[in-house]
Amino acid sequence: MKVNNPGRRALQFADGLVLILTAVAGMLAGFDWDVPGRTFYAAVLVLLGPGWTVLRLLRAPIEMFTVVLASALSIAYTMVVTLVLTTRLGWAWQESAVVTAVSCVCGLAVVLLRRESDALDVNRSVELDADAWTLPAPKQLARIAVRRFSYGAIGLVIAVVGTINTDIDAIGSWGMIQAVPPYFFLGTALIVIGVLDNLAGGARSSVAAAWAHIIALIVLFHGVVAFTQPNPRFPVAWLHVAFADHIGGGGPLLQSADARFSWPGFFTAAGYLERVAGTDTMLWAMAMAPVAVTIVSAAVLYDLGLTLGLGSTRGTLAGLVFVLTNWIGQDYFAPQAVAFLLVFVIVDLVLRNLGTAPLAIRRLSRLAGTATRTPSRPYGNASRILTLSIVLALSAALIISHQLSPVMLVCILGGLAILQRSSTYRLTFIIGLAFIGWVSYAAEAYWLGNSNVIFGSLGDVSTIASQNVAQRSASASDTRQLIFRLRMLTMLTTWLAAGACLLVLRRQNRLDRAFVVLLFAPFVPLLAQPYGGEGLLRTALFTLPAAAMLIASADLSSVTAARPARYAIAAGLTVSAVALVPLLMITRYGNESYEIVTNDDLAVNEAMGDILDRRDPPDEAQVKMFAFSTLSPLLIGRMEYFSSTRRLPRTPERAAEVLRTQLDEGDDVFIVVSGSGLVQLEEVEGFQPGWEDEYFVELGRLVPLQVVATTTYGRVIEVGNSRP
Numbered sequence: 001m002k003v004n005n006p007g008r009r010a011l012q013f014a015d016g017l018v019l020i021l022t023a024v025a026g027m028l029a030g031f032d033w034d035v036p037g038r039t040f041y042a043a044v045l046v047l048l049g050p051g052w053t054v055l056r057l058l059r060a061p062i063e064m065f066t067v068v069l070a071s072a073l074s075i076a077y078t079m080v081v082t083l084v085l086t087t088r089l090g091w092a093w094q095e096s097a098v099v100t101a102v103s104c105v106c107g108l109a110v111v112l113l114r115r116e117s118d119a120l121d122v123n124r125s126v127e128l129d130a131d132a133w134t135l136p137a138p139k140q141l142a143r144i145a146v147r148r149f150s151y152g153a154i155g156l157v158i159a160v161v162g163t164i165n166t167d168i169d170a171i172g173s174w175g176m177i178q179a180v181p182p183y184f185f186l187g188t189a190l191i192v193i194g195v196l197d198n199l200a201g202g203a204r205s206s207v208a209a210a211w212a213h214i215i216a217l218i219v220l221f222h223g224v225v226a227f228t229q230p231n232p233r234f235p236v237a238w239l240h241v242a243f244a245d246h247i248g249g250g251g252p253l254l255q256s257a258d259a260r261f262s263w264p265g266f267f268t269a270a271g272y273l274e275r276v277a278g279t280d281t282m283l284w285a286m287a288m289a290p291v292a293v294t295i296v297s298a299a300v301l302y303d304l305g306l307t308l309g310l311g312s313t314r315g316t317l318a319g320l321v322f323v324l325t326n327w328i329g330q331d332y333f334a335p336q337a338v339a340f341l342l343v344f345v346i347v348d349l350v351l352r353n354l355g356t357a358p359l360a361i362r363r364l365s366r367l368a369g370t371a372t373r374t375p376s377r378p379y380g381n382a383s384r385i386l387t388l389s390i391v392l393a394l395s396a397a398l399i400i401s402h403q404l405s406p407v408m409l410v411c412i413l414g415g416l417a418i419l420q421r422s423s424t425y426r427l428t429f430i431i432g433l434a435f436i437g438w439v440s441y442a443a444e445a446y447w448l449g450n451s452n453v454i455f456g457s458l459g460d461v462s463t464i465a466s467q468n469v470a471q472r473s474a475s476a477s478d479t480r481q482l483i484f485r486l487r488m489l490t491m492l493t494t495w496l497a498a499g500a501c502l503l504v505l506r507r508q509n510r511l512d513r514a515f516v517v518l519l520f521a522p523f524v525p526l527l528a529q530p531y532g533g534e535g536l537l538r539t540a541l542f543t544l545p546a547a548a549m550l551i552a553s554a555d556l557s558s559v560t561a562a563r564p565a566r567y568a569i570a571a572g573l574t575v576s577a578v579a580l581v582p583l584l585m586i587t588r589y590g591n592e593s594y595e596i597v598t599n600d601d602l603a604v605n606e607a608m609g610d611i612l613d614r615r616d617p618p619d620e621a622q623v624k625m626f627a628f629s630t631l632s633p634l635l636i637g638r639m640e641y642f643s644s645t646r647r648l649p650r651t652p653e654r655a656a657e658v659l660r661t662q663l664d665e666g667d668d669v670f671i672v673v674s675g676s677g678l679v680q681l682e683e684v685e686g687f688q689p690g691w692e693d694e695y696f697v698e699l700g701r702l703v704p705l706q707v708v709a710t711t712t713y714g715r716v717i718e719v720g721n722s723r724p
Helices: 006-031 038-047 049-057 064-087 093-113 138-164 183-201 204-228 235-248 265-277 289-307 311-325 335-353 363-368 384-399 405-418 425-441 451-455 461-473 478-507 513-520 523-528 535-552 563-589 599-613 639-644 652-664 675-684 691-702
Strands: 623-628 645-647 668-673 705-710 715-719
Touching: 006 038, 006 049, 006 093, 006 265, 038 049, 038 064, 038 093, 038 265, 049 064, 049 093, 064 093, 064 265, 064 289, 064 335, 064 384, 093 265, 138 183, 138 204, 183 204, 183 311, 183 563, 204 289, 204 311, 204 563, 235 265, 265 335, 289 311, 289 335, 289 535, 311 535, 311 563, 335 384, 335 405, 335 535, 384 405, 384 425, 405 425, 405 513, 405 523, 478 513, 478 535, 478 563, 478 675, 513 535, 523 535, 599 668, 599 675, 599 705, 599 715, 623 652, 623 675, 652 668, 652 691, 652 715, 675 691, 691 705
Parallel strands: 623 645, 623 668
Antiparallel strands: 668 715, 705 715
16 A cells, blocks of 8 residues: 655655765766765765665664664774775775675665565654644744744854854963854853753754754854864874875784774774775864764764653753763764764664563662663664674674773673663673674784783772873873863763762652663773773763763752742753853863964974985884874874884983984984974973973983974974985
8 A cells, every 4th residue: 555655755765865875976986086076975875875775675764863873884884894805805995885885776776666565664653744744834934933043043143253253373271262252152152042942842843943053052162173273183183094094095904003903993994985085085074073973972862862761852951961061072083983973872772672671670670770661662673683683783893993982882781781671691792702802813913012001900990090080180281280170070060960860860760770871881991991091081971971861851840849949940050051161162172272283283294204205215114203293293194104103201311312222223313393292291291381492402412413394383303413
């Protein structure tokens, strides 16, 4: 029977659109044609096409989670396939792109041609009321627009003007907040008020309008950095781009040079996307990566909130809390950003389709929450076997792309099983065993040389606390230490607020045990290993979704029944939400004095690159580079020198000893100094302004130095005599 439904037609339109875009992307990659828009077509093929095809063949319903899961599956597919291409098939990226595109086209053609009644269960969410797809009359639409978007529109205009008038040269020790004009925050305040005003309405259109405001807030907040700085920010992201460019050019995995090459999934996928897009570098993806990652993270959090019974209004509020409290800065062009998304997509899918558990409630489970479960939200008609297959596919990509995130996933799934919130004992064991197998075999080059780093502080609470707290600010400037304390205060306040809401829900017998697991499981890896001083950051990041959902679940009616008191509390919470934006600018972008990548930083690296290019032949065994630079002297396409780059000791006497050793071995030795690198040493390690002049004067007395290139703030220094 033919079902005439606007939702079904929209889904068929989406299938046809993805089919066309993937076909075009495959053709462009196959012939390597350089045409406008190739990057967009490549992104559809790599980041959406394969997953969308698989889900539509499996009769996926029309909902936001389908798009998110399709993207996650596509990324997982790309990571696994490109790892095989890199290690086994000689980087046959063109052939792989064509095969992927043809497979997507054939699969979506099957979806479009099969009988309509077989395409999807007619009782699923695609069968919406026709009124949901009908636009109101123009006058009514105008009234709705004024009602829903008045705050946001005014705030958007003000914030955009503030972005245009941002003065990057004004960045100082407080970071980006010194460059942004004050009225920028007036604009963001109006947008936040617009979110809360729409959520107070409670209607479906109000929730959609609230999300439009949240997306605008994300784009403005992170965009003010991306749009105003001369180059993509954050030196570590540049290094990741260098890794991707190296692999995209057919280079091997340098596992002995850097631990990240032992988990190369993200870099092989990025290198593949670079080649399919027809670009020479992935720099085009760096600037807006925080915007894309934050939007998708908020969407995943929203769907997870629906799974845990928050409802659309509180789920949207949880998304706002997440955006306003996420100062951690792990959303840049990096493996951990993608890994974070994969973990919570897996958790959401597990809770939706594997959330059943034995009826018996143990004492531990009873203490952690109620026996009453939230309403079931199964995803589509997926069987248990099919769900497990998808979870294992996503987990495989997670295991090959990041060191810590698989451990977080195992802890979360294990906690859900222990507290009988899901039946995932075997799944947890399989993922954990696969991770151990990968570390033991594929990452052997890393752990054999770093066993003391991995196991040396296992369970040593004092060492863990020292590396994650004390050592991160011990030598920093006063401003840097204050920013660090603000970050810790934000994190602790968020945890305390979430803990208070958890206790209230438990007392009201409304606490889902999944909240307990999601909030406390990420602390387990921190107790075992400090992760180079970044363990606390990762714990804060992985606890933030649970904290945001718990805070959003707070019920003001349970605090007081008096309407004036409730209004006062609501006003106080609104003011707090508005104030979080400038606070977030400090905690999130307070390091911009040295995390910005200036043209001068690039110029000094280019100067070093020119020196390397003049070497004939380029022999990495004869070059050693020491850096006082936030950007590694390693430039795009110069991975052959990566293992030759080191940090110069902070005292001239110790530096002279190291340099003499390299000279005695017959190496050519260079020192690279950049303006941002000097600022970093002053802000982070407590060096006094102007320290470099005295340092190099003293060093020059101990070893011969010759300046061979200069920029406004940087220089390249050759140590010893030049070789012909």
